[in-house]
Amino acid sequence: MAIAxxxxxxxETEREFTADDAATVDHKIGEAQAAFEVLHDTTFAQRAAWMRAAAELVEQEAEATARILVREMGKPLAQARGEVLKCAKNMRFYADHAEGIMADEPLDDPTSVGASRAYASYQPLGVVLAVMPWNYPLWQVVRFAAPALMAGNTGVLKHASNVPQAALYLDTIFERGGFPVGSFRTLLIGAREVKAVIEDPRVQAVTLTGSEPAGRSVASIAGGQVKKSVMELGGSDPFIVLPSADLxxxxxxxxxxxVQNNGQSCIAAKRFLVHTDVYDAFATLFADKMAALVVGDPMDETTDVGPVATESGRTELAELVDDAVAKxxxxxxxxxxxxxxxxxxxxTVLSELTDDMRIVMEETFGPVASLYRIADRDEAIRIANQTTFGLSSAVWTNDPDEQEFFIRELAAGAVFVNGMTVSYPELPFGGIKDSGFGRELAAEGLREFTNVKTIWRA
Structure with missing residues (x-):
């Protein structure tokens, strides 16, 4: 795929970019390695000052950056602004909390292991490769980069080929905040070049957000090199509505x-499982509200839903809908x-779905909703858990027993009760099954790319 x-x-193609050759990639990884030798010896206070300075730049430049996101992947302008500002919030969160999260954890009774002192220490690994998608061009990267840099690691980024301007913005933002030259570098390369980067001995780990096939490929390469990896892959999240809910x-x-992000979000609700007692009322409300959305120019402040990001993505979405309708x-x-x-x-809202339809098991990456009529909570769990994905989920009920039942039984990395899935810096984020492994954000995201070193003192 062209980098454009x-x-x-x-x-229309607005700008094209020349891919980095092997020598350029080698140089950028070398810069990241050299930066690590400096960064991991700095104090948390110094890194926090640099991170806050970078966050301030992000906020100052939010309007121009948001417009880049709109032109590259089509999200409505208001949502693009929100994404940019969320990145700054995440950067400030780790600037404020990284030192506490990374503090040594002493054993309460070191004499139990024959020591005068024993503790766990979190230390950075080195250069980490991030392979990132186009749907949240800044947020997906910053939610990795902010904790990684605050931990003392450095990063190299292989971004999606259709968001090169966002990728190049990220190449400079941390350095402009004060981080050592090379602390975060963008590699303008295609998917075929990722294997060589993972295998580079200077690269210690890899994180990927993207499709299940991409995750399987990258995880297998990392596994072959015995390198740590974190995978955040697809999702087909259930949104369950029960009779006690506020419809x-x-x-x-x-x-x-x-329809957040034009329906192109791994954690977007995609399957709507509604109890038969309230199905008709909910279906009418839902369909009417979906029909009322304004589809149009994403630069227009009144637009609710913009275009699908790629022509192939729209084709794949249409094929899933056509298959379901034909069946x-x-x-x-x-x-x-x-x-x-x-x-x-x-x-789009589809109902009367059957198990022979592709859309029942495959992820819909666009503003298409699947509506199911369920008889009871057991059927809701069966349908919710029947896909190979397990990223997030939502359940709407005011019955405390039902809430506890779904919290316990939903096979997902998160359950949101009477709300929608949102990622927060303060909470761990990630999935199970084919939705991936490992966690981003919160303390877990900061510690993913560290060496948890045991220290024993006589």
């Missing part, structure tokens, strides 16, 4: 949960690509 900015709202609030939140699914709203320039697909 192709505006998904028009289909108006549930339907309003369901729309936002499905008997009912289209409540939408259901076909929009005519005209750009890669627009309307908010």
């Amino acid at each position: 900015t192709i505006n998904p709202a028009t289909g 108006e609030a549930a339907a309003t939140t369901a729309v936002k949960a499905r 008997g699914a009912k289209v409540l709203v939408g259901g076909a690509p929009l005519d005209g320039p750009g890669w627009f697909y309307p908010p």
Whole structure:
């Protein structure tokens, strides 16, 4: 794939970039390694000062940066601004809390192991490769980079080929905040070059956010090198609505949960499992609210849903819908690509789904919702857990017993009760099953790329 900015709202190529050759990649990894030799000996206070300075730059430049995101992957401008500012918030969180999270953890009774003192110490690993997707061009990267740098690691980034301007912005932001030259470097390379970077002895670990096939490939290469990896892959998150729920609030939140980022989010709600007692009322509310969304130019402040980011992505989305319709699914709203320039697909709701439809098991990456009628909570769990994914989930009920049941039984990395899945710096983020392994954010994300070293003193 060419490394280029192709505006998904028009289909036009706006800028093309020359890929880094092998010598350039080698030089950038060398810069990151040299920066690590400096960075890991600095104090948390110094790193925090640099991180806060970088966060301030992100905030100052938010409007221009947001417009880059819109042009490269098509998210509505207001959401792009939100993404940029969320990055700054994450950077400040780790600037404030990294030292405490990384503090040595002493054994309460060291004499039990024959020592005068025994403790666990968290120490950085070195250069970490980040392989990142286009759907949140800044956030996906910063949620790794901020904790990694605060831990004393350095990073090299292989970003998606359709967001090169976002990638190059990230190449400079930490250095402009004061971090040593080379602390975070963007590699303008294609997928085929990733293997060689993982195998480079200077690279100590890898993190990937992306598709399941990409995750399997990268994890297998890292495993072959016995290098640590963290995988955040796809999701087909259930959104369960039960009779005691506030239906108006549930339907309003369901729309936002499905179409955020033009429906292109791993943690977007995709399967809506509604109890038969409230199914008809919810279906009407949900379909009406989806139909009322404004689809159009993502630079327009009044737009709710912009284009799908790539032409191939829209084609894949349409194929899933067409397959379901051909096998008997009912289209409540939408259901076909929009005519005209750009890669627009309307908010769509499908019902009467059967297990032979691809959409039942595969991830829909776009504003398409699958609506299921369920008889009881046991059927909800069966359908919710039947896919190979297990990223996040949401359940709407005001019954305490039902809440505890779903918290216990949902096979996912997170359960949100009477709300929608959102990632927060303060909470760990990640999935199970084919949605990946390892965690980002919170204390767990900071410690993922550290050596947990045991210290024993006589």
